[in-house]
Every structure is written in C-alpha cells, then in structure tokens.
Amino acid sequence: MSAIRTPLLRVNDLEVTFYVHGHAVSAVSGVSFEIMEGETLGLVGESGCGKSTTGKALMRIVEPSKGTVELEGVDITKESGKALRSARTRMQMIFQDPISSLNPRRRVKDIVAEPLDCWKSVTGVERDTLISDLLSKVGIDPSVYGNRYARQFSGGQCQRISIARSLAMRPKLLICDEMVSALDVSVQAQILNLLEDLKAEYGLTLLFIAHDLAVVKNVSDRVAVMYLGKICEIGPADTLYESPAHPYTEFLLGAALEADPDSPMHSQTLEGEPPSPMNPPSGCRFRTRCPNATQKCADEEPLPQEVAPNHLVSCHYPLTIHHKSATPITLEG
Amino acid sequence: MSDDKLLIVKDLTTTFATAGGDLPAVAGVSFDLARNETLGIVGESGSGKTVLSRTIMGLQPRVNTTVSGSSIIDGFEVVGASENEKRTIWGTEVAMVFQDPMTSLNPVMRIGKQIDEALRVRLGMNRKDAKARAIELLELVGIPSPVQRYNAYPGQLSGGMRQRVVIAIALACSPKLLMADEPTTGLDVTIQAQILNLLDELKGRLKMSVILVTHDLGVVATRTSRIAVMYAGRIVETGTTRDVFYHHRMPYTRALLESSPKVANKSHTRLVTIPGRPPNLLSLSDGCSFAPRCKYATDQCHLVRPELRPSIEPGHTFACWNPLPINAEATLP
Numbered sequence: 001m002s003a004i005r006t007p008l009l010r011v012n013d014l015e016v017t018f019y020v021h022g023h024a025v026s027a028v029s030g031v032s033f034e035i036m037e038g039e040t041l042g043l044v045g046e047s048g049c050g051k052s053t054t055g056k057a058l059m060r061i062v063e064p065s066k067g068t069v070e071l072e073g074v075d076i077t078k079e080s081g082k083a084l085r086s087a088r089t090r091m092q093m094i095f096q097d098p099i100s101s102l103n104p105r106r107r108v109k110d111i112v113a114e115p116l117d118c119w120k121s122v123t124g125v126e127r128d129t130l131i132s133d134l135l136s137k138v139g140i141d142p143s144v145y146g147n148r149y150a151r152q153f154s155g156g157q158c159q160r161i162s163i164a165r166s167l168a169m170r171p172k173l174l175i176c177d178e179m180v181s182a183l184d185v186s187v188q189a190q191i192l193n194l195l196e197d198l199k200a201e202y203g204l205t206l207l208f209i210a211h212d213l214a215v216v217k218n219v220s221d222r223v224a225v226m227y228l229g230k231i232c233e234i235g236p237a238d239t240l241y242e243s244p245a246h247p248y249t250e251f252l253l254g255a256a257l258e259a260d261p262d263s264p265m266h267s268q269t270l271e272g273e274p275p276s277p278m279n280p281p282s283g284c285r286f287r288t289r290c291p292n293a294t295q296k297c298a299d300e301e302p303l304p305q306e307v308a309p310n311h312l313v314s315c316h317y318p319l320t321i322h323h324k325s326a327t328p329i330t331l332e333g
Numbered sequence: 334m335s336d337d338k339l340l341i342v343k344d345l346t347t348t349f350a351t352a353g354g355d356l357p358a359v360a361g362v363s364f365d366l367a368r369n370e371t372l373g374i375v376g377e378s379g380s381g382k383t384v385l386s387r388t389i390m391g392l393q394p395r396v397n398t399t400v401s402g403s404s405i406i407d408g409f410e411v412v413g414a415s416e417n418e419k420r421t422i423w424g425t426e427v428a429m430v431f432q433d434p435m436t437s438l439n440p441v442m443r444i445g446k447q448i449d450e451a452l453r454v455r456l457g458m459n460r461k462d463a464k465a466r467a468i469e470l471l472e473l474v475g476i477p478s479p480v481q482r483y484n485a486y487p488g489q490l491s492g493g494m495r496q497r498v499v500i501a502i503a504l505a506c507s508p509k510l511l512m513a514d515e516p517t518t519g520l521d522v523t524i525q526a527q528i529l530n531l532l533d534e535l536k537g538r539l540k541m542s543v544i545l546v547t548h549d550l551g552v553v554a555t556r557t558s559r560i561a562v563m564y565a566g567r568i569v570e571t572g573t574t575r576d577v578f579y580h581h582r583m584p585y586t587r588a589l590l591e592s593s594p595k596v597a598n599k600s601h602t603r604l605v606t607i608p609g610r611p612p613n614l615l616s617l618s619d620g621c622s623f624a625p626r627c628k629y630a631t632d633q634c635h636l637v638r639p640e641l642r643p644s645i646e647p648g649h650t651f652a653c654w655n656p657l658p659i660n661a662e663a664t665l666p
Contacts, residue, residue, distance in 0.1 A: 046521035047492075154610060184377040184548060189592035189604035196601065211521065214594040218602055237600040255526040257551030259593050261574050269530060270523040273491055 007034040007070075008205045009058070009091075009173055014067035016050070016057045025278050027053040029229040030067070035173070040199070040206040042220030042237065044213060044252070048274060049226040051209045055175045058207070059093055060084065071173065089119065092166035096178035098158035104151035108135070108161055109142065111150060115168040134164040137201075138194060156187035163194065167202060174199075175207045180215060192219060213256045217241055222310070225249045228274055228285040231304075235311030243321050245313040248286045284316065292317050339510055339542045340366040340389070345402035345412070347381075347388045353615045358384040360566040361402070363641075366510070371536060371543040373553030373574070375589070376563035379611050382546045385563070386512050388412075389544075390427045391419045407509055424455045428503035432515035434495035438487040444498045445471075445483030451505040470501040475531060493524035500531065507539060514546045529556055550593055554578065559648070562586050565612050565622035568641065572649030582644050582656035585623045621654070629655040 016028040028050040035041045045051045057064045060076065068075045076087045095101040102111055109131050116122050122130060132142040138160040140146075150158060159179060166174060176195070180188040196219065199206060210216050216223055217237055224234040225246065233246040244250045251270040257263075272289050275281055284302050287293040296316050304312040308321050347359040359381045366372050376382045387393050389404045391411040404411040409422050431437040439447060448467040452458045458466065464483070471479035474497040487495055496516065503511060513532060517525040533556060536543050545557055553560055554574065561571040562583065570583040581587055591605035609626045621627070624634040633654050641650040645659060 046523060156610065185550075185589060185593045186377060186607040187610065189594070189606040192594070193604055193606060196603070212594075213522065214596045214598070217596055217600055218594040218598055218604065220600055241596060252522060253596065255522040256596055257522075257525070257529075257549070257554065258596060259550035259554050259578075259590060260595075261554045261578050263555060269526045271527075273493060273524065 006037055008037045008039075008072060009035040009207075010068075010070040011054075011058065012068045012070070014054065014057055014069065015065050016053050016062055017065040020278065023278055026229055026280070027277060028057060028064075029280075031226075031229075031231055032067075033224055033231065033234060035205055035207060037172075037205055038203060039222065040208055040220045042216035042223040043207060043209045043226060044211060044216050044223060045226035046211065046252075046274060048228075048277065050229040050277075051211075051226050052177050054226070055093065055177050055207060055209050058175060059088060059091060061093070089115070089169040090171050091173040091175060092169065092171040093175040093177060094159075094162050094166050094179045097182055098155050098162055098179075099150075101162055102150035102158055105149060107147050107149060108140070108153075109146040111161060112164045112168055115165065119169070130168070134167055135161075137167075137198065138164045139190075140164070154187075156183055156191060159183065159191055160194065163191075163198065167198065170202065171204070173205045173207065175209070177209045178211065179208075181210060181212065188215070195219065213241075213253060214258075225252065228280055229277055230285055230314065232286060232315065233311075233313045234304075235308065235313075239308060239311060239321075243319075245307045245311065245318040245321055246286075246315050247290050247292055247317075247319065250319060284314070286315075337367050338365045339368045339370075339407055340544075341403070341405045342389060343403045343405075345385070345388060345404055346400065347384050347393055348399045349394075350397040350399070351615070356614050357566050357617070358614065359388060362563075362566075362568050363402075364561055364568065364571060366542050366544065368509070368542055369536070369540055370559065371545060371557045373557035373560040374544060374546045374563060375548065375550060375553055375560055377548055377589075377611060379565075379614070380563040381566040382548075382563050383514055384566075386429070386514050386544060386546045390423065390429060390510075390512060392429070424451055424506040424508060426508055427510040427512065428506070428508040429512040429514060430496075430499050430503050430516045432518055434492060434499050435487075437499055438495060440487050443484050443486060444490070445485075447498070448502050448505055451502055455506045466505075467501075470505060471498070473504070473535070474498070474501045475527075476501075491524075492520055493527065496520065496524075496528055497531070500528075500535070504535065504539065508541065510542045510544070511536070512544045512546070515548070516545070517552060518547070518549070525552075532556075550590060562589070565617065566614060567622070567652065569623065569653070570651040571641070572644070572646060572651075576644070576646045576649045580644070580646060580649065580659070582649075582651040582659070583623075583653045584627050584629055584655075584657060586651075587657060588626075621652070631655060 012032050014028055014031045018025045018027055031054055043051045056062045058069050064077055069077050079087055112134055113127055113131050116127055135142040140160055180191050208219050220237045223237045223240050224231050227248050233249045275288055281288050283299055284297040287297040302314045302316045304314045307313050307318050343363050345362045349356045349358055362385055374382045388400055400412050406426050445467050448470055449463040452463040452466055468479045468483055476482050476497050517528050557574050560574050560577040561568045564585050570586045588607045607626050612622050620635040621639055624630040639652045639654045641652045643650050
C-alpha cells in the first residue's frame with residue numbers, strides 16, 4: 001500500500017431523478033464520495049435506498065440529472081460518443097444475477113471476448129491467448145469449457161465468467177452490484193476470495209454494492225451507508241462497524257444476523273419501513289424512524305461532519321465514537 | 334408418545350421421475366418435533382430442504398413424484414392420504430409461509446378477501462365474522478391501520494407487509510405447526526429482523542411448533558432450539574442449535590459455518606471455501622455425498638454411506654465416518 005493515494009473516482013453531488021407518472025422521484029439525491037486507487041469502497045443500504053442506481057449512474061447506464069463523476073480527473077458526465085465509450089472500458093460492472101447477465105445462447109469464449117471484439121484492439125492470436133488466460137484466472141478451464149454455452153453453467157460459474165468478461169478491457173474500476181447475493185454461502189466464499197485475488201493481481205479499485213453487511217465488511221476498506229438516496233455515514237470499515245456514528249447504521253448493524261447462537265439479541269429493532277422517495281421527509285431523511293430526532297432534524301438537513309479521521313456522518317446528534325482498536329492496522333502473517 | 338411429539342417423520346423419501354432418471358430429492362429423512370419447539374432446517378440450494386418441508390405436509394407435486402416413508406402430524410399420516418383427507422389438516426394442523434410474498438398472494442384479490450377465504454372455507458365462518466377475524470389477524474401480525482388495509486391489493490403493500498399478510502393467512506385457522514420456507518429471504522435486514530421477531534412472538538403466544546427452513550445460518554442461530562443440516566437430500570447432522578454450532582462433528586457443517594462471512598471479521602479476511610459444488614442428485618455414489626468435497630474423505634467414505642449416529646450430547650447425531658474430534662469448540666469462529 002502506498003502512503004500517498006490519489007482518488008481514482010471522485011463523485012460530487014450526484015443526483016438521479018426518475019419520473020413516475022410525471023412525479024419526480026429522486027433516487028439518488030446529492031451523493032459525494034471518492035474512491036482511492038486500489039481501494040475497495042463498500043456501499044450498503046436497504047432496497048430502494050439508491051445504491052444500485054448510484055452504481056449505474058457512475059457508468060451512465062442511467063443518466064445522472066446533476067453532479068459530476070470524475071474518473072482519473074476526467075468528468076465523464078460531460079463526455080459523449082467515443083470518449084464516453086472509451087471511459088467505460090476503464091470501469092466495468094458486474095451484476096447481481098449471473099445467469100441473466102450472460103446470453104445463454106453464446107459460447108463462453110465469445111462472451112468474454114466481446115469487449116475485445118467491439119474495440120478490435122487485438123489480433124486474433126492475441127485474442128485467443130488473452131481469453132484463455134482470463135478464463136483460467138477465474139478458474140474456468142478454457143480448453144474444456146471455452147466452447148460451451150452460458151446456459152450450461154451454474155450460478156457460481158456464470159459469475160466467474162462475468163468477472164472474466166469485465167476484466168477483458170483491463171479496467172481500473174470494477175463496480176460490483178450485489179454480485180454474490182444470488183449465490184450459496186460456499187460458492188459465495190469462493191467468488192469473494194477470487195475477487196480479492198484478482199483485485200491484487202490486476203490492481204483493481206472496487207465499488208462493492210451489497211445489502212449484506214457481513215459480506216461488505218469482509219471485502220471493503222471503507223464503507224458508505226445509504227438511506228433514501230443519501231449517504232448517511234462513510235468511514236473505514238473496521239471502525240464504522242465497531243462504532244457507528246449514525247443511528248441508522250447502528251440499527252442496521254443490530255439487525256444483521258450473526259451465525260452464532262451466542263451473539264447478543266438486539267432488543268431494539270428499527271420499526272416501520274423507509275418512507276417513499278417520492279415524498280422524502282424534510283431535513284434529515286431518517287428522522288421519521290429515528291429515536292433521537294428533534295425539531296432541528298425536521299428543519300435542517302444535517303451536513304456531513306467528520307467525527308473521526310476519514311469518518312464522516314450526516315447527523316445532528318451523532319453517536320459517540322469509541323475505538324476499541326485505535327491502534328494502526330498491522331498486516332498479519 | 335404422540336402427546337409430546339407433534340410431528341414424527343420417518344424414513345421420508347421423495348423421488349422425482351425426470352428425463353435423466355429418478356432424482357432422490359429427499360432420501361430417508363427421519364426426525365421428530367416436539368410441541369412448541371422450533372426446528373431449523375439448513376442447507377444450500379438443491380439440498381432438498383424445500384422439498385422436504387413440502388412433503389412433510391403433503392404439498393409435493395402430484396405427477397412424477399413418489400413419496401415413501403411416513404410423516405405423522407398430530408396423529409395424522411400425511412403420506413398416502415388423499416387430497417381431500419389432507420385438506421382436513423391443511424390450515425388447521427399445519428400451515429406454510431412461503432418464500433416469496435410477491436407471488437404467493439393473488440395480485441388481483443384484496444388481501445382481506447384472501448384471509449377470509451381460509452376462514453370461510455376451513456372454519457365455515459360467515460362473511461361478517463370472517464371479516465372481523467381477518468382484521469384481528471392483520472392486527473396480530475402488526476399491520477398498521479388493519480381496517481383500511483383489509484381492502485388493499487398486494488401490489489399496494491411493501492415486501493415486508495406482504496410477508497405479514499402471508500403469515501396472517503397461515504395463522505388464520507390456528508395451526509399447531511407452522512412451516513416457514515425461507516420466510517425472510519429477499520427482505521431487507523431490518524425488515525427481516527421484524528418478521529423473525531414476529532414469528533418468535535406468535536409462536537409463544539399461539540403455542541405453535543415452527544419449522545424454519547433457510548439457507549442462512551444467521552437466521553437459525555438465535556431463533557431455533559434444534560437444527561438439522563441437509564446435504565444432497567439427507568440430514569447429515571442434527572442436534573440442539575448450540576451443539577450444531579459449537580460441537581459439530583460433520584465436516585460439511587464446519588465448512589458451511591466457516592464459509593459464511595462474519596460481521597466480526599476484519600476487512601479482507603480470507604474466507605474458508607468448500608472446493609467443488611454440490612453433487613448431481615441423478616448420479617450419486619453409494620458413499621457419502623459430501624466425500625468428493627471433503628478433505629477428510631477416505632476410501633470408505635467413497636464406498637459406503639455413513640448413517641446418522643449419536644454423538645456424546647443427547648439428541649446430537651451426525652453422518653460421517655471420519656468425524657471431527659469431540660472437543661471442537663475452541664476452533665470455531
């Protein structure tokens with residue numbers, strides 16, 4: 001790890017608005033964050049909080065209505081045509097459902113080669129070696145499986161093929177949208193380990209979007225928590241989980257189920273459901289369900305404030321930070 | 334004996350006739366369930382947990398399916414009973430909460446009517462009484478303003494609310510045994526916690542036994558008194574929740590526990606994986622189904638299938654020729 005890091009991706013005040021029967025629905029409303037080169041940022045939140053839309057807006061699969069997305073210093077929201085297409089080769093996305101994200105009637109090696117074919121960037125021989133190499137990297141034997149159709153593979157294998165395809169253009173940034181949520185635990189562990197290996201080998205930067213807090217903790221350096229279109233807390237993974245500063249993060253962590261009969265049962269569960277993004281509450285968006293909410297929360301929107309190094313929270317009454325492990329992280333083994 | 338045992342399952346086998354041959358989805362499963370007990374059935378996809386739970390109450394497909402063995406619910410033998418006979422216990426003795434609340438409700442029928450249906454058909458209530466009882470049930474499962482919601486369509490409710498409606502339907506005729514097949518899969522963590530708390534509370538209040546079928550070890554860890562772990566259609570280990578989590582003997586149970594990411598892990602923790610994938614049920618060997626993926630497997634494991642045998646704790650059984658040592662507690666996550 002280098003001491004001086006530059007942000008690979010800088011997202012500033014990103015907004016995405018959808019129109020439902022003429023009503024504006026703000027799916028993402030003013031999201032800002034940076035991802036340093038080589039870092040993994042986890043993005044968690046419940047369904048409908050805008051985490052997937054954020055990921056898609058970065059790729060401009062959905063168009064942001066406001067804000068900037070700078071990839072290596074270039075604002076891609078202003079790009080179009082060829083410049084946008086070439087920017088997209090540097091950022092690739094892996095989707096949730098591995099089976100539907102591959103064409104069942106195409107051969108595996110053609111699926112993986114498609115980005116190369118689109119760009120015609122390599123010769124035929126190079127193409128074949130590159131494909132074989134990529135498939136072996138993700139644990140699929142190209143000589144045995146290269147000519148098979150996508151429909152002949154299981155979910156875990158399809159996800160491996162998706163990973164190989166996303167790496168074909170040697171991207172800098174990989175956006176993983178719930179990439180392991182459809183997989184069984186034993187397969188999930190294989191894919192997560194593979195992702196970590198490839199991240200190291202290809203020097204990737206990751207935005208890891210998921211609803212599973214344990215999975216996110218396992219892969220992320222930093223974690224951002226979203227609620228109703230906004231980031232309510234962002235900070236280093238270990239400290240954020242150990243000592244959340246936003247009441248919503250605390251509830252979310254309390255609701256996560258640990259595979260351990262001795263884990264403490266959290267008596268406090270979050271009541272109710274997130275309000276509709278068509279008509280978000282004034283001020284702090286969490287105030288309607290927050291036990292600590294006051295009039296101030298309804299009147300003023302809380303701005304991000306730093307409660308610990310690199311740990312930002314948008315709350316008027318953040319919880320006290322207590323660091324059990326305030327020691328710098330050392331690498332073991 | 335039938336006084337304390339609500340459900341006795343003996344050597345239950347469900348075989349599907351497929352184009353590729355006979356597929357033993359459930360093979361020789363035996364267990365029993367006491368009154369007011371909660372049993373968790375855990376396994377990966379394809380392990381037979383859903384088919385088992387459906388066969389127990391006689392809900393298996395009618396065509397190309399052979400069931401043998403016995404499943405006795407409160408003295409009623411389900412296996413071999415006609416549809417008409419089974420209808421006398423569905424709803425009143427045993428009811429099921431299905432996984433997907435989006436598809437298990439009729440989208441074009443008001444939810445109140447869907448609850449009424451059970452009450453009028455099964456209990457012979459008149460329209461007025463059924464409505465009053467339906468509103469009571471909606472209140473019982475924690476649906477706000479039940480009188481208004483009685484007239485809502487499923488599409489007007491969120492996933493969590495829909496699952497509450499499904500639970501209300503299941504509870505309509507006060508069953509003694511509630512089967513919940515992945516009741517919270519697909520729900521957000523905070524909603525999942527709400528639904529599991531609700532099931533817990535209702536179980537105590539209505540004096541039911543519950544079978545909780547899930548792939549998620551976190552769901553069963555704190556909500557069940559006993560667990561049965563399934564692999565390739567068979568129960569491979571069963572015991573009290575604590576015994577299965579802390580004193581498991583079967584390597585598959587260990588592998589399943591180790592491969593699930595934990596919130597308590599430091600970020601970038603390498604996960605333990607199980608090599609390979611679950612076996613094809615059409616071509617099972619005579620030996621242990623887990624043997625091809627097991628690091629302790631010997632020749633015996635590949636040739637002869639181990640039957641469930643007792644461990645030292647009462648009620649704890651496992652099926653393995655080379656079990657983990659008895660004092661395995663210290664090494665668990």
